[in-house]
Amino acid sequence: MMLIGITVPLLLLLLALARWGWGAQGAQTQEALPPGPTALPLLGNLLQLESGRLDRALMELSGRWGPVFTVRLGPRPAVVLCGYSALRDALVLQADAFSGRGTMAVIERFTRGNGIAFSNGRRWRTLRNFALRALKEFGMGTRTIEERILEEAACLLGEFQATIGTPFDPRRLLDNAVSNVICSVAFGNRYDYEDPEFLRLLDLFHDNCRIMSSRWSEMYNIFPSLLDWLPGPHHRMFQNFAELRVFISGQIQRHQQMRQPGEPRDFIDCFLDQMDKEQEDPESHFQEETLVMTTHNLFFGGTETTSTTLRYGLLILLKYPEVAAKVQAELDAVVGRMHTPRLEDRERLPYTNAVLHEIQRFISVLPLGLPRALTRDTHLRGYFLPKGTFVIPLLVSSHRDPIQFKDPDCFNPTNFLDDKGNFQSNDAFMPFAPGKRMCLGASLALSEIFLFFTAILQRFCLLPVESPTNIDLTPQYTGLGNIPPAFQLHLVAR
Numbered sequence: 315m316m317l318i319g320i321t322v323p324l325l326l327l328l329l330a331l332a333r334w335g336w337g338a339q340g341a342q343t344q345e346a347l348p349p350g351p352t353a354l355p356l357l358g359n360l361l362q363l364e365s366g367r368l369d370r371a372l373m374e375l376s377g378r379w380g381p382v383f384t385v386r387l388g389p390r391p392a393v394v395l396c397g398y399s400a401l402r403d404a405l406v407l408q409a410d411a412f413s414g415r416g417t418m419a420v421i422e423r424f425t426r427g428n429g430i431a432f433s434n435g436r437r438w439r440t441l442r443n444f445a446l447r448a449l450k451e452f453g454m455g456t457r458t459i460e461e462r463i464l465e466e467a468a469c470l471l472g473e474f475q476a477t478i479g480t481p482f483d484p485r486r487l488l489d490n491a492v493s494n495v496i497c498s499v500a501f502g503n504r505y506d507y508e509d510p511e512f513l514r515l516l517d518l519f520h521d522n523c524r525i526m527s528s529r530w531s532e533m534y535n536i537f538p539s540l541l542d543w544l545p546g547p548h549h550r551m552f553q554n555f556a557e558l559r560v561f562i563s564g565q566i567q568r569h570q571q572m573r574q575p576g577e578p579r580d581f582i583d584c585f586l587d588q589m590d591k592e593q594e595d596p597e598s599h600f601q602e603e604t605l606v607m608t609t610h611n612l613f614f615g616g617t618e619t620t621s622t623t624l625r626y627g628l629l630i631l632l633k634y635p636e637v638a639a640k641v642q643a644e645l646d647a648v649v650g651r652m653h654t655p656r657l658e659d660r661e662r663l664p665y666t667n668a669v670l671h672e673i674q675r676f677i678s679v680l681p682l683g684l685p686r687a688l689t690r691d692t693h694l695r696g697y698f699l700p701k702g703t704f705v706i707p708l709l710v711s712s713h714r715d716p717i718q719f720k721d722p723d724c725f726n727p728t729n730f731l732d733d734k735g736n737f738q739s740n741d742a743f744m745p746f747a748p749g750k751r752m753c754l755g756a757s758l759a760l761s762e763i764f765l766f767f768t769a770i771l772q773r774f775c776l777l778p779v780e781s782p783t784n785i786d787l788t789p790q791y792t793g794l795g796n797i798p799p800a801f802q803l804h805l806v807a808r
C-alpha cells in the first residue's frame with residue numbers, strides 16, 4: 315500500500331512533466347549535440363522508442379535523422395551511430411576518442427567501475443592488456459585452447475547422442491559446454507554437466523541475461539532511483555549478481571590456499587601472482603575486488619554470447635535444412651567422417667565459414683553493442699561531441715546495412731562468398747565491435763563457434779520438430795542481447 319502511495323504520485327508527476335513538455339522544440343534539449351527527435355523533459359524520447367525493440371526503433375529514427383543523431387533515454391542524451399560507415403568513422407578512424415565505456419546503472423551497481431568491461435582509463439588499459447596476455451598464456455590463440463574446445467565438444471556430442479530419437483531443448487547442454495571452456499581457462503577445471511553448483515550458476519547467467527534484455531533493465535538504466543523503489547524482476551538480477559560474486563570469491567579463496575606462487579595454473583593464479591608483485595604499490599589495479607569483477611567479465615562475457623550464437627545458429631539451420639545439408643556435404647568432402655574438424659580446416663571450408671559468419675551477422679547477438687563514452691572532445695561528421703558523451707554503437711545497423719549486404723533482412727550465406735565460392739570477409743561484419751574496445755574474447759569465440767558447430771553437423775542430422783516454414787526466427791527477447799525463442803532439437807545419427 316505504502317509503495318503504491320509513493321509510486322502513483324511519482325508517475326503522475328512524470329506524466330504531468332511529459333504533457334507540459336510535449337510541445338517543446340526538438341533542438342532545445344540537444345544543445346550542441348547532433349540533432350534528433352523532439353525530447354520531453356525527464357522522459358526524453360522514451361515514448362517514441364518501442365520498448366523491447368530499441369534496436370529497430372533506433373534504426374527507424376536514423377531514416378529520419380541520419381547516421382549520427384541524438385536521442386534521450388530519459389534525461390540522458392545518447393549519440394547513436396547507425397550504419398557501417400558512421401560506425402567505422404567513429405570506432406575505427408577515431409579509435410582512441412571512442413574507446414571509453416559508457417555507464418549503465420544496472421551494471422554500475424554491481425561493478426562500481428571495476429573489472430575490464432566497465433572500467434575506464436588506466437585501470438581499463440592495464441587490466442585489458444593483462445587479461446589478453448594471460449589468456450594467451452592459457453590457451454587463447456594457441457593449440458591448447460583448440461584441444462580444450464575439442465575435449466568439450468566430445469562431451470557435448472556424448473550428451474547429444476543420448477538424446478537420439480527424443481526431441482530436447484538444447485539450451486542447457488550448449489551453455490554447459492561453452493561455459494566449461496572459459497571455466498577451464500579461468501578456474502583450471504571443467505564441471506560435470508549434472509553438477510548442481512554449475513547448473514545453478516548457468517541459471518543465474520541465463521536469468522540475468524533475460525532480465526537485462528527486458529524493459530525492466532532498460533527502465534532501470536534510465537530511472538535507477540525510481541526503480542529501486544518499485545517491485546519487479548530487476549531486484550532478482552541484483553540477487554543473482556550477489557550469488558555469482560559469492561561463487562567467484564569462493565574460487566579465489568580455494569586458489570589462494572592451493573596455489574604455488576610463480577607457477578600459475580589458470581587465470582586466477584596469474585592474477586594472484588600479479589597481486590603479489592604489486593602489493594607494495596598503493597596505486598595498483600590488482601586487488602581482490604578487481605579479480606572478482608574481471609573473472610566475472612570473462613565468465614559472463616564468455617558464456618552467454620557464444621552459447622546464444624550456437625543455439626540461434628541451430629534454429630536457423632532447422633529453418634534452412636538445405637544450408638545444413640550443404641555444410642555437411644562440404645565437411646564430408648574436405649574432412650571426411652573419421653576425423654573431427656580442426657581450426658586448420660577452416661580455410662578449406664569456405665561455405666561452412668560463410669554460413670557461420672552469416673549466422674552471426676543475421677542474429678546480431680548484441681544488437682546495440684556495449685555503450686561507449688568519448689575520452690576527449692572530438693568532431694564527427696561535422697558535429698562537435700564533448701568528452702564524456704554517451705554513445706550507442708548500433709552494431710545491428712552495420713549488419714543490416716543494404717550497401718554492405720544483399721537483402722540484409724534475409725539469411726543468405728552468399729553474403730560471405732565471392733562469385734567463385736571462395737570465402738569473402740566484409741569489414742561491416744562486426745559482432746565483436748571494432749576498435750580499441752573490441753571484444754576481448756573474439757578469437758576464442760570464433761574458435762568455439764567453428765569447432766562446436768562442425769562437430770555437431772559432422773555427427774548428426776538436425777530434424778525439425780515442426781515444418782521449417784513455421785519456424786519463426788524473431789528473437790524472443792531483445793535489448794542488451796537478442797535471445798532466440800525456445801525450441802526442440804531432434805537429432806539422428808548420420
Ligand code: HEM
Nearest residue numbers: 430431611615616619620684745746747751753754755759
Ligand atoms: C559470440 C560471442 C561473443 C560476442 C558476439 C561478443 C561481443 C562483444 C561485444 C560487442 C563487446 C563490446 C565491445 C565494445 O565495447 O564495443 C564485447 C566485449 C567484451 N567481451 Fe565479448 N563477445 C563474445 C564472446 C566473448 C568471450 C568468449 C569472452 C571471454 C573471453 C568475451 C569477453 C569480453 C570482454 C571481457 C569484453 C569487454 C572488453 C572491453 O571493454 O575492453 N566475449 N564482446
